[in-house]
Amino acid sequence: MPIDIDRLMRFVPPSVRQELAPRDIAFYALSIGIGSDPCDACQLPFVDPLRGPVVMPTMVLVMAHPGFYLASPESGVDPKAVLHAEQAIELIGPIPAVGEVTSHTRITEVVDKGPGGPALILSETRISDAQGAVFAQLKRTTFIRGGGGFGGAAEAANPAPVRQAPDGPPDHVVDLPTRPEQALFYRLNGDLNPLHSDPDMARQAGFQRPILHGLCTMGVVCHALLRSLGNYQAESMRAVNLRFSKPVYPGETIRTEIWRDGSFRARAVERDVVVVDRGFAWFDGPTQH
Numbered sequence: 001m002p003i004d005i006d007r008l009m010r011f012v013p014p015s016v017r018q019e020l021a022p023r024d025i026a027f028y029a030l031s032i033g034i035g036s037d038p039c040d041a042c043q044l045p046f047v048d049p050l051r052g053p054v055v056m057p058t059m060v061l062v063m064a065h066p067g068f069y070l071a072s073p074e075s076g077v078d079p080k081a082v083l084h085a086e087q088a089i090e091l092i093g094p095i096p097a098v099g100e101v102t103s104h105t106r107i108t109e110v111v112d113k114g115p116g117g118p119a120l121i122l123s124e125t126r127i128s129d130a131q132g133a134v135f136a137q138l139k140r141t142t143f144i145r146g147g148g149g150f151g152g153a154a155e156a157a158n159p160a161p162v163r164q165a166p167d168g169p170p171d172h173v174v175d176l177p178t179r180p181e182q183a184l185f186y187r188l189n190g191d192l193n194p195l196h197s198d199p200d201m202a203r204q205a206g207f208q209r210p211i212l213h214g215l216c217t218m219g220v221v222c223h224a225l226l227r228s229l230g231n232y233q234a235e236s237m238r239a240v241n242l243r244f245s246k247p248v249y250p251g252e253t254i255r256t257e258i259w260r261d262g263s264f265r266a267r268a269v270e271r272d273v274v275v276v277d278r279g280f281a282w283f284d285g286p287t288q289h
Contacts, residue, residue, distance in 0.1 A: 002149040003119050004076030005110060011075045013105040013123070016064040020098050022049035028059045031186045032219030033176055042232040055095045057237040058222045060136035061087070061215045063127055064103035065190030070121075070142065077121075077144055080205055082193070084214035085120065086141035088160070088241040093135035095234075100130040112152035119147030122156060160241065163280045165265050170257035174224035175269065178212060180251040186216040211247040217254065218242060221266050221276055224256035229283045242279040 018024075026047045029035065034056060035047035045054040071079040104126050111120035125138040179185075183196040191213055194201040202210045222240055230236040246268070248254060253269040256276075262283065266276040 001146055003144055003147040005150040007076030013069045014066045015104045016066050017102045018064040019100050022053050025053040025055050025097055029056045032216055034223055054234050055097050057234055058219045060089055060127055062189035063101050066105050067190055068193040081145040083143040084244055085143040086243045087218055088139040090137045090239045095135055096129050101127055103127045109156055110152055111156050112150055113148040115149035117148035119144040163278050165263050166259050171260045172228035172258040174256045175253050176220050176224055177253045178250055182250045183210055183212050186213050212250050214244045217248045220254045221256050225281050228258050236284045239282040242276050245277045246273050246275045248275050
């Protein structure tokens with residue numbers, strides 16, 4: 001069913017304030033699988049409040065999370081048709097580990113792929129600290145199945161460049177397992193979309209069972225990137241862009257293939273399907289050239 005574009009453009013996503021505490025920092029890292037090797041000294045600072053805590057850079061994806069706001073009847077969108085398509089993060093300043101953070105989200109553009117086709121909702125979130133300084137910017141593309149045909153433009157005004165993986169084998173390959181209950185943990189970061197917890201809802205949406213949040217998959221992939229390109233130095237990660245090409249089922253192993261220039265893709269090992277592609281990461285330091 002086409003989205004109700006008039007209602008969508010009147011809809012204002014919620015702005016959210018959150019008071020960060022060490023428990024929040026550690027819980028997020030645990031929810032994306034960091035600490036799965038409790039004897040890895042490089043992982044412990046992210047999950048042990050007594051050792052910092054160190055903020056995993058992708059935690060900006062859930063800080064002051066606005067929730068599943070497209071489920072609101074005021075959005076003009078069928079919530080059962082919503083899928084996460086693309087995500088980008090840019091880290092502008094130091095990420096606070098404690099204190100108040102605030103998110104402001106706006107819908108920037110809606111693309112119409114025609115009757116029977118999808119609609120693409122482009123949105124932007126800026127996250128600021130207690131002094132009002134913006135430290136992260138997030139860009140998201142949401143895929144609305146069957147949402148096209150409302151009479152909008154067929155292409156984005158300023159599409160992001162498409163990055164393909166380089167020729168030749170990757171320089172790093174990192175396998176990280178997910179757990180069967182991982183989506184149930186991850187959703188406590190703020191995204192309660194029942195697609196990730198309700199088997200009946202998942203089947204209605206065309207999936208065998210509840211799927212892992214795209215942003216949880218991104219967290220696992222960025223863990224692999226931080227290990228391979230950043231030597232677990234959280235402040236070295238500056239930006240990451242990617243596209244979600246297939247869903248991940250909780251319990252699958254995510255294999256991230258990484259090139260020295262920052263290009264990457266990921267696959268679900270058990271099904272041998274690419275779940276993330278067109279990935280590119282920027283790090284400070286000598287790891288990329």
